[in-house]
Amino acid sequence: MLSTGLPQGAVPRLERPGPLRERVYEALLELITTRALQPGQHLVESELAGHLGVSRQPVREALQRLNTEGWVDLRPAQGAFVHEPTEEEADQLLTVRTLLEAEAARLAAAAADSDGVVRLEELCAQGEEAVAADDVDTAVALNARFHATVMELAGNTVLADLAAQVDRRVRWYYTPVARQRGQQPWIEHRALIAAIAEGDESRATRLMREHTEHTRRSHHDRPAS
Structure with a gap:
C-alpha cells in the first residue's frame, strides 16, 4: 500500500x-x-x-x-x-440534479419506446444483482448508467449536456451512501420504469423527483466517516 x-x-x-x-x-x-x-x-x-x-x-x-x-x-x-466537499456544495449540486432528472423522466415518459424500456429493465436487474452481491462499485456505476439512459431516452441534447456536467459529482456524492441505500434505489427505479413504460409523464416526474431527493437526504444523513 x-x-x-x-x-x-x-x-x-x-x-x-x-x-x-x-x-x-x-x-x-x-x-x-x-x-x-x-x-x-x-x-x-x-x-x-x-x-x-x-x-x-x-x-x-x-x-x-x-x-x-x-x-x-x-x-x-x-x-x-x-477536495473535501462542503454540505452546501453537495446540497446545491444535488438540488440541480433533481431538476434536470425530473424533466428527463417526464420527457422519457413522453418519448420512450419498448426498446428503451427494456434497456432500463436490464440495467435495473443488473443493479439489483450487484447490490445483492454487495458489489458497491458496480452498483454505483450501474446507477449512473441507468440515469444516463433515462436522460438519453428523453431525447433533449441540451438537457443531456447539462446533466453530463454534474454526473460525475453526483456519482462522487452517491458512492458513500450506496450501501446505506441498499436495494431501495432499485425499487424506486422499478416504479419509475413502469411510469415511463405507461407514458405517464406526471407520475414519472414525481417519482424521479422523490428518488433524487432520497439520495440528497441520504447524503446529508450519512454517518460521519
Whole structure:
C-alpha cells in the first residue's frame, strides 16, 4: 500500500499512444469520483506517476486542471489534496440534479419506446444483482448508467449536456451512501420504469423527483466517516 492509499495493482498503467495528458486526467478523475482517492487525501505526484506508469509532468498538469475544476485543492507549501466537499456544495449540486432528472423522466415518459424500456429493465436487474452481491462499485456505476439512459431516452441534447456536467459529482456524492441505500434505489427505479413504460409523464416526474431527493437526504444523513 502506497501513501496515496491505492492498493497495489488497482490502477492499470496507461498505454503510451494517444493524448497522454487527457488520459492521466481521466484516470485521476475516475479515482476521485469512485473514492479510491478519498476527500482530503494527500496526492503525491511521484507516487501517482508510478501507479499510472508515466512521468510526473502529465500528473502535475492533470492536478492543475483538477484544481481548476474543483476536484483537487493545491495548497502552497503543502501540495495537492482531494477536495473535501462542503454540505452546501453537495446540497446545491444535488438540488440541480433533481431538476434536470425530473424533466428527463417526464420527457422519457413522453418519448420512450419498448426498446428503451427494456434497456432500463436490464440495467435495473443488473443493479439489483450487484447490490445483492454487495458489489458497491458496480452498483454505483450501474446507477449512473441507468440515469444516463433515462436522460438519453428523453431525447433533449441540451438537457443531456447539462446533466453530463454534474454526473460525475453526483456519482462522487452517491458512492458513500450506496450501501446505506441498499436495494431501495432499485425499487424506486422499478416504479419509475413502469411510469415511463405507461407514458405517464406526471407520475414519472414525481417519482424521479422523490428518488433524487432520497439520495440528497441520504447524503446529508450519512454517518460521519
